[in-house]
Amino acid sequence: MLERIGFIGLGIMGKPMARNLLKAGYSVTVYNRSRPAVDELVEEGAAAAESPQEIAKNSEVVITMLPDGPDVEEAVLGLDGLLAGANRWLLIIDMSTISPGAAKRLAEAARERGVGMLDAPVSGGDKGAIAGTLSIMVGGNEDDFKRAMPIFEAVGKTITYCGSSGAGQTVKACNQVAVALHYAAASEALVLGAKAGVAPEVILKVLGGGLAQSRVMDMRGPAMSQHQFTPGFKARLHSKDLRIIMETAREYGATLPFAALADQLYTALVQNGGGELDHSALLTVIEKLSNGSIGDTQ
Numbered sequence: 001m002l003e004r005i006g007f008i009g010l011g012i013m014g015k016p017m018a019r020n021l022l023k024a025g026y027s028v029t030v031y032n033r034s035r036p037a038v039d040e041l042v043e044e045g046a047a048a049a050e051s052p053q054e055i056a057k058n059s060e061v062v063i064t065m066l067p068d069g070p071d072v073e074e075a076v077l078g079l080d081g082l083l084a085g086a087n088r089w090l091l092i093i094d095m096s097t098i099s100p101g102a103a104k105r106l107a108e109a110a111r112e113r114g115v116g117m118l119d120a121p122v123s124g125g126d127k128g129a130i131a132g133t134l135s136i137m138v139g140g141n142e143d144d145f146k147r148a149m150p151i152f153e154a155v156g157k158t159i160t161y162c163g164s165s166g167a168g169q170t171v172k173a174c175n176q177v178a179v180a181l182h183y184a185a186a187s188e189a190l191v192l193g194a195k196a197g198v199a200p201e202v203i204l205k206v207l208g209g210g211l212a213q214s215r216v217m218d219m220r221g222p223a224m225s226q227h228q229f230t231p232g233f234k235a236r237l238h239s240k241d242l243r244i245i246m247e248t249a250r251e252y253g254a255t256l257p258f259a260a261l262a263d264q265l266y267t268a269l270v271q272n273g274g275g276e277l278d279h280s281a282l283l284t285v286i287e288k289l290s291n292g293s294i295g296d297t298q
C-alpha cells in the first residue's frame with residue numbers, strides 16, 4: 001500500500017515532482033503560497049489543503065520544496081505548521097536547499113515530537129524534475145531513508161545516502177560551489193573569445209570536445225550564447241546558496257576564495273535586477289565588466 005504524500009511548495013521544481021508522484025500512483029495532497037499551481041495539480045488528481053497542519057493530518061510522508069530555510073521553518077514549526085498536525089508516524093522530507101545547520105535544527109525539533117525528518121536536496125534542475133531523473137542527496141536516520149526510497153525513486157535516479165542530518169545539505173552546498181564556478185568559467189571563456197572576435201558557437205564546440213568540457217556548458221551554453229535566460233534555476237536562489245556556502249565555510253574553517261568571488265558576482269547580478277533570470281545570466285555580469293557582449297561577434 002503506497003503511503004499518502006503531502007507536498008508543500010509547487011514552484012519550478014515542486015510542481016513537476018508532485019506530478020511525478022501522482023503518475024507513480026501516490027495519493028498527493030498539495031499546499032502552496034500562491035494558488036494557480038495548486039489548481040493545476042488538483043485537476044490532475046491531487047487534493048488541496050489550506051495549511052501545512054492540514055497536510056500533516058492527511059499524510060504519512062510530507063515533502064517540502066521551498067525557496068529557503070525560513071520558509072521551511074515556517075512550514076514545519078509555524079503555528080499551523082506540520083508539527084502542529086503531526087501524527088507520530090509522520091516522516092518529513094525537506095528537498096529544498098537550505099543550510100546544513102538549519103537542517104540539523106529542524107530534524108532535532110521534529111525528533112523531539114517523535115517525527116522523522118530527512119534533508120534530501122536535489123540537483124538536475126527543472127529538466128531533471130520534469131523527467132523524474134533528479135540526483136538526490138540524503139541526510140538523516142538510515143531507516144527513514146530506506147522508508148523514503150520508493151518515493152525518491154518516483155522523482156529521482158541517482159539517490160545517495162550521505163550521512164546523519166545535515167549531510168545531504170552539505171553535499172548540496174559542495175555541488176553549488178562547483179556549479180557556480182562552472183558558470184563563471186563558461187562566462188569568462190565566452191567573453192574572452194567574443195572580445196577577440198571568435199563566435200560563441202566555436203568556443204562551445206571546441207571546449208566541449210576537450211578537457212574543458214562541462215555539463216553546465218553542454219546544457220546551458222547554447223542558450224547562454226543566445227542570451228536566453230528563462231529560469232531554470234533563478235539567480236536569486238543561487239545567490240542564496242552561495243550565502244549558505246560562505247556561512248558553512250566560515251563555520252567549519254574552509255577557505256573558498258573562488259566561491260567568495262562567485263558570491264559577489266551573483267550579488268551584483270541580483271542587485272542589477274537579474275534575480276528572476278536563470279543563474280546562467282552570470283554571463284551578463286562578466287560582459288558588463290568587459291564592456292562587451294558575446295553577441296558582438298554574430
Ligand code: NAD
Binds near residue numbers: 037071122233
Ligand atoms: P520557485 O521559486 O520556483 O518555487 C518556490 C515555490 O514555493 C513557489 O511556488 C512559492 O509560491 C512557494 N512558497 C514560497 N514560500 C512558501 C511558503 N512559506 N509556504 C508555501 N509555499 C511557499 O523555486 P524552485 O526553483 O522550485 O526551488 C525550490 C527549492 O529547490 C529551492 O531551495 C532551490 O534552491 C532548490 N533547487 C532548485 C533547482 C532549480 O533548478 N530550480 C534545482 C535544485 C534545487
